[in-house]
Amino acid sequence: MWSTTLFEHPIPAIQWGTVLCATLAAAGLDLRFRRIPNLITGPLLLCGWVGSTWACGVSGLLDSLAATAILAAPFVILFVFAGGGAGDAKLMGAIGAWLGIVNGVAALFAVCLCGVLLAIAYALFKRRLGAVLGSLSGAAFGLFQPVFGIGSFRDAARLMPAADEGQPMPYGLAIFAGTALAAGGSWLCRS
Numbered sequence: 580m581w582s583t584t585l586f587e588h589p590i591p592a593i594q595w596g597t598v599l600c601a602t603l604a605a606a607g608l609d610l611r612f613r614r615i616p617n618l619i620t621g622p623l624l625l626c627g628w629v630g631s632t633w634a635c636g637v638s639g640l641l642d643s644l645a646a647t648a649i650l651a652a653p654f655v656i657l658f659v660f661a662g663g664g665a666g667d668a669k670l671m672g673a674i675g676a677w678l679g680i681v682n683g684v685a686a687l688f689a690v691c692l693c694g695v696l697l698a699i700a701y702a703l704f705k706r707r708l709g710a711v712l713g714s715l716s717g718a719a720f721g722l723f724q725p726v727f728g729i730g731s732f733r734d735a736a737r738l739m740p741a742a743d744e745g746q747p748m749p750y751g752l753a754i755f756a757g758t759a760l761a762a763g764g765s766w767l768c769r770s
Contacts, residue, residue, distance in 0.1 A: 584642045585679025588634055591769065595762040597623075597630075598677050598686075602755040605670050609751025615666030620673050627676025639679070646675030646683035653687070667750045674758060682765055689764070690757030697753040 588594050601623045605615045624647070631643035651672030657663030671690070675683040702708040 584681065585631055585635055585639055585646070585677075586642075586681035588639075588679070590634070591765070593630075594677050594682070595765065597626075598674050598758055599755075599762055602670065602674070602751070602758045605666075606749070606751040606755035609666070609749040613747055613749060615664065615670050615751050617666075617669070620666060620669035623673035624669070624676050627673055631676065631679070642679040643676045646678060646680045647672045648675070649680065650675035650683050650687050653691075662747075664747070664750060667754065670751070670754055674754075682761065685764060686758050686761035688757075689761040690754050693757040693760065694750060694753035697750070697756070698748060701748045 585594065601619060605619050608619070609615050627647075628640060628643050631639040633639075635642065651668050654663055654668035654671050658665050658668050671687070674686055678686055699708070
């Protein structure tokens with residue numbers, strides 16, 4: 580009998596194992612080359628949709644598609660406005676395709692938490708923590724200006740912190756760490 584969502588996947592070890600292996604490979608490539616290739620994200624996304632349909636039927640596919648959009652959306656926004664990586668957005672969408680909404684949202688929160696910690700560590704390592712915090716506070720204020728009728732979103736986007744002139748932060752590492760954290764949490768909840 581087919582489950583209604585991917586949270587009730589018949590073999591969660593396949594879901595989490597696939598996602599953990601893919602994010603580990605993506606993190607390694609992101610550390611080495613500062614990019615996450617489509618060769619990882621594309622097949623992962625397509626196999627996630629097919630596997631979700633096979634394991635849970637049409638409801639699994641719908642859960643997978645919704646999770647793809649939910650997990651990718653924040654990273655697409657970062658790509659458009661703050662110079663984030665497109666590979667990060669595609670990888671998060673592919674993770675959503677495998678995990679569904681419930682596990683995917685847990686992974687999204689864990690990835691964001693690990694991303695903040697990694698960003699602080701990266702800024703400390705580059706000796707730029709003060710500049711980064713100053714830029715972020717200015718950007719946060721700038722993003723709320725259009726809401727209150729002062730300025731526009733285009734003006735706010737210019738206040739976002741500029742990417743480091745050197746190597747960009749390898750966010751694939753945060754994606755792997757957050758996914759591993761969410762997998763551990765899921766395992767603890769199931770046992």
